Amino acid sequence: MNPQDVRLIVVTHGHVDHFDSAAELSRLTGAPIAGHIADLSIYRAGGVSDPYLPIGLFGRLFIRSARVRETTEPFEPDLLIRGETHLSDLGVEARIMPTPGHTAGSASVLTNHGDLVAGDLVASPFLGLGKRPANPPFHDDRLGNLAILREMLALGPTKLHVGHGAPLNPEQVSRWASAEQRRLDRLAVRGRLRTKSEPGA
Numbered sequence: 001m002n003p004q005d006v007r008l009i010v011v012t013h014g015h016v017d018h019f020d021s022a023a024e025l026s027r028l029t030g031a032p033i034a035g036h037i038a039d040l041s042i043y044r045a046g047g048v049s050d051p052y053l054p055i056g057l058f059g060r061l062f063i064r065s066a067r068v069r070e071t072t073e074p075f076e077p078d079l080l081i082r083g084e085t086h087l088s089d090l091g092v093e094a095r096i097m098p099t100p101g102h103t104a105g106s107a108s109v110l111t112n113h114g115d116l117v118a119g120d121l122v123a124s125p126f127l128g129l130g131k132r133p134a135n136p137p138f139h140d141d142r143l144g145n146l147a148i149l150r151e152m153l154a155l156g157p158t159k160l161h162v163g164h165g166a167p168l169n170p171e172q173v174s175r176w177a178s179a180e181q182r183r184l185d186r187l188a189v190r191g192r193l194r195t196k197s198e199p200g201a
């Protein structure tokens with residue numbers, strides 16, 4: 001495969017570790033960049049300055065590191081995603097699906113073969129330890145992210161390719177998602193679930 005064979009660069013969401021090289025990759029390949037409009041201000045700024053909502057001990061430690069404040073080269077998406085977007089015009093048998101929750105502008109790619117490129121909807125077991133899928137260190141809206149993850153699973157993907165760690169099989173993720181739903185429902189009952197749009201608690 002040559003750099004010129006790349007038809008489109010899909011940025012899954014506005015966290016720097018997921019769009020760090022987008023502008024440079026676009027220059028090297030000549031390919032346009034697609035990104036969801038809800039994270040547009042982050043792409044234009046080259047990073048995020050808003051507070052993150054950490055999940056668990058790792059998230060609370062991570063949020064104190066300078067890494068989360070890093071910025072990178074800004075870019076302007078050539079293709080602004082506002083809804084489900086089929087890519088057949090580009091000769092790619094896939095569609096981009098908005099999957100908000102991790103960030104408002106998170107998006108995934110589902111190929112016609114059932115491969116789901118899922119960004120940070122879910123992560124592989126932390127550092128390869130443990131057997132179960134896991135949350136990444138942050139979600140802006142944990143319930144929203146879980147709801148859209150379960151919607152994606154209902155479409156019957158054959159494999160989930162995640163931003164952090166090895167690919168996951170959907171049965172494994174479905175079991176984890178059911179358990180996570182029960183955990184979040186318990187937290188919500190106790191008023192201990194925050195989303196980025198409603199700070200406090």
Ligand SMILES: [Zn+2]
Pocket residue numbers: 013015018102120136
């Ligand atoms: Zn992320």
Ligand SMILES: [Zn+2]
Pocket residue numbers: 015017018120136163164
């Ligand atoms: Zn990430």
